Amino acid sequence: xxxDLDALCIRSANGTALFQPLTLHVPAGDVVTxxxxxGVGKSTLLDAIGGHLAHGFRLSGTVRLxxxxxxxxxxxxxxxxxxxxDALLFPHLSVGDNLAFGLPPGLRGRAPRREAVEAALAQxxxxxxxxxxxxxxxxxxxxxxxxxxTLLAEPAALLLDEPFSKLDAGLRGDMRRFTFDHVISHAVPxxxxxHDPDDAAAAGGxxxxxxxxxxx
Amino acid sequence: xxxxxxxxxxxxxxxxxxxxxxxxxxxxxxxxxAAFGILPALGRNVASLGPWYDLADLPGFATSLRLTxxxxxxxxxxxxxxxxxxCAAVHARMNVSAGARMLTPFLAIPHAAMAVGLVFxxxxxxxxxxxxxxxxGWDRPPDIATVNDGWGLALTIGLMVKEVPFLLLVILSALxxxxxxxxxxxxxxxxxxxxxxxxxxxxxxxxxxxxxxxxVVLAYALSVVDMAIILGPSNPPTLAVAVTRWxxxxxxxxxxxxxxxxxxxxxxxxxxxxxxxxxxxxGNRLGRWWLRRGGRGLSAEPGLWAASAVxxxxxxxxxxxxxxxxxxxxxxxxxxxxxxxESWSLKPWMGAQDGWMRALTNTxxxxxxxxxxxxxxxxxxxxxxxxxxxxxxxxxxxLIYLPLLIPQIGFLYGLNVGFLQIGLSGGIWAVVWAQALxxxxxxxxxxxxxxxxxxxxxxxxxxxxxxxxxxxLWAVKLPVLIRPILTAAAIGVAVSVAQYLPTLFMxxxxxxxxxxxxxxxxxxxxxxxxxxxATLQAGLPFAVYLAGVMIPAMVHRNRRGLSGANT
Numbered sequence: 001x002x003x004d005l006d007a008l009c010i011r012s013a014n015g016t017a018l019f020q021p022l023t024l025h026v027p028a029g030d031v032v033t034x035x036x037x038x039g040v041g042k043s044t045l046l047d048a049i050g051g052h053l054a055h056g057f058r059l060s061g062t063v064r065l066x067x068x069x070x071x072x073x074x075x076x077x078x079x080x081x082x083x084x085x086d087a088l089l090f091p092h093l094s095v096g097d098n099l100a101f102g103l104p105p106g107l108r109g110r111a112p113r114r115e116a117v118e119a120a121l122a123q124x125x126x127x128x129x130x131x132x133x134x135x136x137x138x139x140x141x142x143x144x145x146x147x148x149x150t151l152l153a154e155p156a157a158l159l160l161d162e163p164f165s166k167l168d169a170g171l172r173g174d175m176r177r178f179t180f181d182h183v184i185s186h187a188v189p190x191x192x193x194x195h196d197p198d199d200a201a202a203a204g205g206x207x208x209x210x211x212x213x214x215x216x
Numbered sequence: 217x218x219x220x221x222x223x224x225x226x227x228x229x230x231x232x233x234x235x236x237x238x239x240x241x242x243x244x245x246x247x248x249x250a251a252f253g254i255l256p257a258l259g260r261n262v263a264s265l266g267p268w269y270d271l272a273d274l275p276g277f278a279t280s281l282r283l284t285x286x287x288x289x290x291x292x293x294x295x296x297x298x299x300x301x302x303c304a305a306v307h308a309r310m311n312v313s314a315g316a317r318m319l320t321p322f323l324a325i326p327h328a329a330m331a332v333g334l335v336f337x338x339x340x341x342x343x344x345x346x347x348x349x350x351x352x353g354w355d356r357p358p359d360i361a362t363v364n365d366g367w368g369l370a371l372t373i374g375l376m377v378k379e380v381p382f383l384l385l386v387i388l389s390a391l392x393x394x395x396x397x398x399x400x401x402x403x404x405x406x407x408x409x410x411x412x413x414x415x416x417x418x419x420x421x422x423x424x425x426x427x428x429x430x431x432v433v434l435a436y437a438l439s440v441v442d443m444a445i446i447l448g449p450s451n452p453p454t455l456a457v458a459v460t461r462w463x464x465x466x467x468x469x470x471x472x473x474x475x476x477x478x479x480x481x482x483x484x485x486x487x488x489x490x491x492x493x494x495x496x497x498x499g500n501r502l503g504r505w506w507l508r509r510g511g512r513g514l515s516a517e518p519g520l521w522a523a524s525a526v527x528x529x530x531x532x533x534x535x536x537x538x539x540x541x542x543x544x545x546x547x548x549x550x551x552x553x554x555x556x557x558e559s560w561s562l563k564p565w566m567g568a569q570d571g572w573m574r575a576l577t578n579t580x581x582x583x584x585x586x587x588x589x590x591x592x593x594x595x596x597x598x599x600x601x602x603x604x605x606x607x608x609x610x611x612x613x614x615l616i617y618l619p620l621l622i623p624q625i626g627f628l629y630g631l632n633v634g635f636l637q638i639g640l641s642g643g644i645w646a647v648v649w650a651q652a653l654x655x656x657x658x659x660x661x662x663x664x665x666x667x668x669x670x671x672x673x674x675x676x677x678x679x680x681x682x683x684x685x686x687x688x689l690w691a692v693k694l695p696v697l698i699r700p701i702l703t704a705a706a707i708g709v710a711v712s713v714a715q716y717l718p719t720l721f722m723x724x725x726x727x728x729x730x731x732x733x734x735x736x737x738x739x740x741x742x743x744x745x746x747x748x749x750a751t752l753q754a755g756l757p758f759a760v761y762l763a764g765v766m767i768p769a770m771v772h773r774n775r776r777g778l779s780g781a782n783t
Contacts, residue, residue: 052676055605075679076688082680084673091777092695101691102681135777146677153681 001028001066003049003080003157003189008061010041010048017213018044021061024208026157026189031180031203034193036210042193045210046159049191050082051075065156081155081188083179085166087146089134095145096121096130102153120148124178140171147179151186158183160192164199176202221603221685228597232615235593236653240619242634243627244482250475250630258468267472271480274462274473276452284455284481287368287448288438289488291375296430298376298530299383301523304414307396312388322381322534324706324761326714327374328731329754331446332738332746333537334374336544338362341552343536349553357552364450371448375437377534380527383426383433390425394418411520412513420503423496432620434492435485439623442716442731446738456481456625460717463629475629482626489621541754544747564744571733572748578644579713579729579756585648587708590656591701597660598667599689602675608664616660619653628721635722642724650718651711659708666700667693696778698771702764710757730756 002025009021018041026032036042047053049063052075062071070078089098099117107113114130121127124144134142143163150158163179164172180203183190192203193210200207249255253264271277337343340357348354363370396418403413444454452458459481462474544550548561565572601608631650635641640649670693678688694701716731723732730753737746772778 047676050676050680052679053605055607074684075676076682076684078680079682080680082677084677086671086673088671088674088677090674090678090692090696092692092698092772092775094774101678101683104682133774133776135775149681155680159680 001156001187001189002026003191004062004064004067005049006062006064008045008048008059008063010044010053011058011060013056015058020211020213022208022210023061024191026191028189029184029187031183031190031192031205033200033203033205033207034191034210035195035197035200035207036193037212038195040210040212042210043161046082046161046191046193049157050080050159051078052082079154079156081150081153081158083146083150083158083160083163085162085164087134087139087142089137089142089146089149091135093134094130095126095132095134095137098134098145099149099152102149104152104154116152120152121145124148139167140175143167143171143175144178147182151182151188155188158188158190160190160194162194162196162199163192165194165196172198173202180204221600224596225600225604228593228600231593232597235649236619236656237615239631239634239649239653240622240627243629243631244479244622246630246633247475247478247627248630250471251479252476253472255471258471260472267476270473271476274458276458279452280455280458283368283449283453284438284484287371287375287444287454288434288440288484291372291379292430292434292437294372295376295379295383295433298523298527299380299387300414300419301520302380302384302527303387303391304411304418305517305520305524307388307391308400312392316385316388319381319385320761321538321758322378322531323385324710324757325378325538325754326442326710326731326757327378327440328442328446328714328716328734328738329541329750330378330534330537331374331443332734332750333539333541333754334370334377334447334533335363335738336540336743336747337533337536338370338373343540343555346553346555354553363447366449368448368454371444371454373530373533374443374447375440377530377537378443379433379437380530381534383429384527386426386429387422390422391418393425394421407512409513409517411517414520416503416507427496428617431489431492432617434488435621435623438485438488439481439625441625442714442735445735455484456623459625460720463721471629478623478626478629481623485621485623485626538754541747541751544743545751547744547747564742564748568745568748571728572730572752575728575730575733575749576752576756578727579731579753581644582647582651582715582719582727582729583709583712583756586652586655586712587659587705589648589652590659590708591663591705593656594660594663594704595694595701598663599685599693602693603685616657618657620657624654624717628717632721641722642726644723644727646722647719647727650722651715654715654718655708655711658711659704662704662707663697663700666697670697699764699768699778702767703761706757706761706764709760713753713757 004026005022005024007021007023010018012018019036022045024032034042034045044053044057048057048059051073053059059071062069064070065078065080089095090101093101096117099120100113103113103116107116118127118130121129124147126141126145129137134145137145164175167175176199192199194200251267253260253262253266335342339345340360340362345354345357399417400410400413403417404410408416439456441456441460444457448454448457455477459474459477462470462477543557545564546560546562547557548559548563550557628650632641635646640646675688675692678692683691714731716735719727719729719732730749734746734749734753737749768778
């Protein structure tokens with residue numbers, strides 16, 4: 001598995017490019033970190049890769065997953081997982097149902113599906129919390145549940161948008177280890193944007209600086 | 217470029233165009249033709265200014281015109297000043313969400329029911345006179361016209377009792393978008409008094425956010441019919457009431473001057489809005505000049521407290537009015553000057569049972585159909601915006617407000633002509649269609665902000681998990697937004713229940729609702745039966761509001777993240 005960006009460039013409605021065209025190869029199990037000053041369009045880059053770009057932006061270049069061009073596909077068929085600094089668990093569903101939401105429909109039957117969710121909860125140290133209201137979880141528990149929800153969907157690639165910036169310092173190290181261990185064991189190509197150099201160091205992969213457009 | 221949801225957006229645009237805009241255009245066109253003498257049904261095929269001369273010669277026309285301007289402009293400006301003063305005086309010390317909840321009954325109750333209740337309170341034989349009787353030594357109702365008075369004072373008060381709470385809610389929600397406390401601290405630290413900071417700093421930020429709702433209030437106050445029939449002067453009445461009467465005159469040629477009056481009504485609203493815009497422009501200039509002089513001004517506190525006292529008095533009158541509806545519906549013997557009925561009875565309810573059951577059924581069917589359609593269209597519209605990942609264009613926002621700014625009397629006659637031509641008049645569907653013109657904008661306005669407040673990243677997370685647009689809508693957005701959706705539905709029900717003219721015109725007088733019956737009964741007949749209809753009319757929207765709060769609380773009882781967080 002791999003995620004490839006080929007001369008990816010995003011222009012805003014008035015035609016100016018947000019950053020210089022980006023070409024990037026992320027092999028399976030690697031975490032590539034993109035850093036850059038705030039406002040350069042790091043989150044917009046992830047929106048473009050995941051298929052969530054807002055109206056008015058224009059995209060050039062290609063996004064390829066395992067060699068297949070997904071640039072024109074809608075977000076839901078790309079199989080690119082997304083993690084934010086907020087866990088963004090669905091507030092109307094229980095913790096377990098949040099994970100079940102991500103589970104592919106191919107896995108059939110109530111019992112096997114429940115089992116898969118329970119197993120993922122146990123892996124994340126959340127055993128027995130299937131019926132819990134996500135709003136009652138601690139910050140760390142929420143973050144782990146969100147990662148499990150994303151991984152259960154069997155993503156072909158993973159995008160992390162400043163995933164640890166809202167956790168307090170003590171928790172941050174644990175969560176980094178937990179996240180990167182799972183990413184590596186699932187062998188998913190992962191792209192992370194952050195402005196925290198410690199995130200990049202913990203990820204251990206190459207670091208790329210996103211540069212603003214060339215001055216005219 | 218984004219082509220997702222293109223079909224949905226095209227469908228919504230078609231429904232809005234054909235369902236909402238076309239009827240208004242057809243209605244104005246047909247009314248306008250009649251206003252200039254073209255009425256083929258009567259064999260009039262030549263354009264002329266005749267209807268306008270006839271209109272000017274109709275008895276009481278000048279008085280009607282004056283009454284409309286005085287009550288409409290007066291009630292709106294007074295309401296605006298009072299609501300602003302009240303907010304300035306108490307905003308810092310009030311719990312805004314609790315305050316907004318307390319306003320709910322005032323917003324839910326239809327104008328006609330409030331008007332009936334105010335008659336029970338203000339009339340010479342009403343509660344206030346009964347309270348004063350022992351002091352004044354009255355043993356019979358005093359001979360003073362306290363309602364239906366020639367100056368339109370009772371109508372002005374009635375409009376203010378309804379409009380002040382609405383403006384309070386609008387201003388409070390605008391204030392929640394402004395860092396009031398910090399601006400207040402900054403202004404006071406520079407030596408400005410609390411009231412002056414409010415006028416010089418806070419209100420200029422609030423005004424752009426409340427401009428459209430104020431226009432809606434103004435348009436409504438200038439063209440209201442049901443409340444003006446119940447509380448306003450009757451001979452001559454306000455222009456909108458007079459035009460309604462001329463339209464239903466036995467002499468069909470009266471349709472011509474009536475149409476001219478209807479168009480005049482629309483012109484008056486247009487001019488009044490233009491006047492407000494001009495006043496805004498002048499105020500801008502003068503305000504800037506005043507601001508630059510840097511005067512710290514006198515304390516405005518006494519004025520603010522006076523405004524607050526008047527607001528409280530209006531609200532008290534409103535509460536008394538609502539209570540009086542229930543009391544009268546249960547009264548049996550109640551002679552002047554007793555404060556409470558001497559004997560109580562359910563007979564008013566039992567006796568009128570057939571009548572109110574039929575009216576209640578019609579009202580429920582109309583509310584269910586109009587709110588169902590409006591909600592479906594509003595959700596389709598908002599979902600279309602989401603799928604295209606676009607924000608709303610200003611022209612689209614203007615389309616939503618259009619039916620609320622054009623007076624109903626201005627196009628309902630013409631719309632009825634249009635409906636007759638396609639064979640739709642006089643039936644329940646014609647009424648549903650006409651009511652939906654006014655229900656949809658309120659539902660759309662109520663739902664838009666909470667819909668947009670939904671974190672877009674949550675929807676992206678759902679998409680990244682493989683959920684397509686349909687599943688994102690049904691499994692994530694709608695359940696998360698159930699509270700604002702039901703609130704919007706409750707507002708829609710309140711608007712539908714309150715509709716008077718559309719029901720009257722499109723139902724050809726054959727479809728009786730709680731509102732049409734209450735307005736008819738209010739002129740003279742038995743207060744107890746009027747009380748029954750008005751109680752139901754006020755109770756129904758209120759019950760739906762309660763359901764709108766209870767249902768999500770029950771569905772999401774174990775979900776803290778949704779308990780009242782996004783209403």
